[in-house]
Amino acid sequence: MTTWDSLYARRATRMRASEIRELLKLLDRPDVISFAGGIPDPALFPAREFKQAYSDILGGPEAERALQYGISEGSIRLRQWIVEHMGELGVSCNLENILITSGSQQGLDYIGKLFLSEDDTALVQWPTYLGAVQAFNAYELHFERLEPRANLDASDYLARAEEKGGAVKFAYLSPDFANPTGLSLDLEERKRILSLAGDLACAVIEDAPYQSLRYDGEPVRAMLALDCDCNGGIENSRTLYCGSFSKSLSPGLRLGWICAASEVISRLVLIKQASDLNTPVLNQEAMARVAETKFESHTARTNAIYRDRRDAMLAALEKHMPAGTSWTRPEGGMFIWVELPEELDASDLLERSVETAKVAFVPGRAFHPDGSGGNTLRLSFSCADTGKIEQGISRLGALISETVMSRQ
Numbered sequence: 001m002t003t004w005d006s007l008y009a010r011r012a013t014r015m016r017a018s019e020i021r022e023l024l025k026l027l028d029r030p031d032v033i034s035f036a037g038g039i040p041d042p043a044l045f046p047a048r049e050f051k052q053a054y055s056d057i058l059g060g061p062e063a064e065r066a067l068q069y070g071i072s073e074g075s076i077r078l079r080q081w082i083v084e085h086m087g088e089l090g091v092s093c094n095l096e097n098i099l100i101t102s103g104s105q106q107g108l109d110y111i112g113k114l115f116l117s118e119d120d121t122a123l124v125q126w127p128t129y130l131g132a133v134q135a136f137n138a139y140e141l142h143f144e145r146l147e148p149r150a151n152l153d154a155s156d157y158l159a160r161a162e163e164k165g166g167a168v169k170f171a172y173l174s175p176d177f178a179n180p181t182g183l184s185l186d187l188e189e190r191k192r193i194l195s196l197a198g199d200l201a202c203a204v205i206e207d208a209p210y211q212s213l214r215y216d217g218e219p220v221r222a223m224l225a226l227d228c229d230c231n232g233g234i235e236n237s238r239t240l241y242c243g244s245f246s247k248s249l250s251p252g253l254r255l256g257w258i259c260a261a262s263e264v265i266s267r268l269v270l271i272k273q274a275s276d277l278n279t280p281v282l283n284q285e286a287m288a289r290v291a292e293t294k295f296e297s298h299t300a301r302t303n304a305i306y307r308d309r310r311d312a313m314l315a316a317l318e319k320h321m322p323a324g325t326s327w328t329r330p331e332g333g334m335f336i337w338v339e340l341p342e343e344l345d346a347s348d349l350l351e352r353s354v355e356t357a358k359v360a361f362v363p364g365r366a367f368h369p370d371g372s373g374g375n376t377l378r379l380s381f382s383c384a385d386t387g388k389i390e391q392g393i394s395r396l397g398a399l400i401s402e403t404v405m406s407r408q
């Protein structure tokens, strides 16, 4: 019998089973109210518009091109829409500054491949998006904690990276409505990270799939835009902006993008050529048509619905959570991050929650590269209606209260 373990590359043995993938299976259990999946509500997808777009493409002269191989950079029409969209975010750029990826997840993998050698260091927010940890882990790196609210000293990071035998290659963060906390960085924090990256001479990865899901408060300038302001434009910037259509229009079509200096994009194009040649042209063409006509009105409509759900979850938490429990109050996105009393463990709680309270969430340890954060959990409000949210949080609050009492 083949002994696979001796054949696997070392990086493959660093891959951890994803608790989140397991949890997503709970979405199919009708008796469980799930606050686990960080996904858009499928009832809100613009299916009619996509149906029309696919029909127009396949029924017309575009069909041959749409079913053929495409250029690795991505469809010109879709990149043109992205160029305009980035312009609205304060980033002046051209087609050669955009690479279309199969979701922003593919972008993160390519970024790992481009920058990371064994024993290099990436600075990440703590907690951070599990998918980024998984993508970067494959390149045998070390993670260091990035704390945007603290005074950051480049020399400490440099010394530790050197001790580990590599260099600091990038700071990875989600400045808008982060997964898992839902929190955003203010202008000062964004500038502080950019200045630290300047001192470290490293790149900044601005992962922004939730950027358009703002429910209140004023938008804060994108980090790539701030970088361009300071350094005289995108060609001199050190920031790679990862965008996505997954949370706004459809995750199933797997469409995202990287916007960065053309020198970096041309390297990433080579990686994409080696990986999958191109993202499906038909999907890109359909997305371009739907984004051109529906992006604004669709996100306005879905944001109003998600805002009500967020408000319902915040109100329910206020009403049902016991003293000693705290949570974030995000201005957008899909997540609320809960901190339980220190002595509770969210993974233990999850088992009982699914069996008795019939409520699912994601234990927070999954988002800490060092396995800490046992008393934290992530709630997603995107897929349950306001009635289900009240019901689910009431049951979860009762379970947490019981657990706290039983330990006193």
Ligand SMILES: Cc1ncc(COP(=O)(O)O)c(C=O)c1O
Binding pocket: 038, 102, 103, 104, 105, 106, 129, 131, 174, 178, 179, 207, 208, 209, 243, 244, 245, 246, 251, 255, 256
């Ligand atoms: C912070 C963050 N980045 C990237 C992704 C990947 O998104 P996609 O590949 O669907 O664009 C997700 C998905 O949940 C996410 O939360």
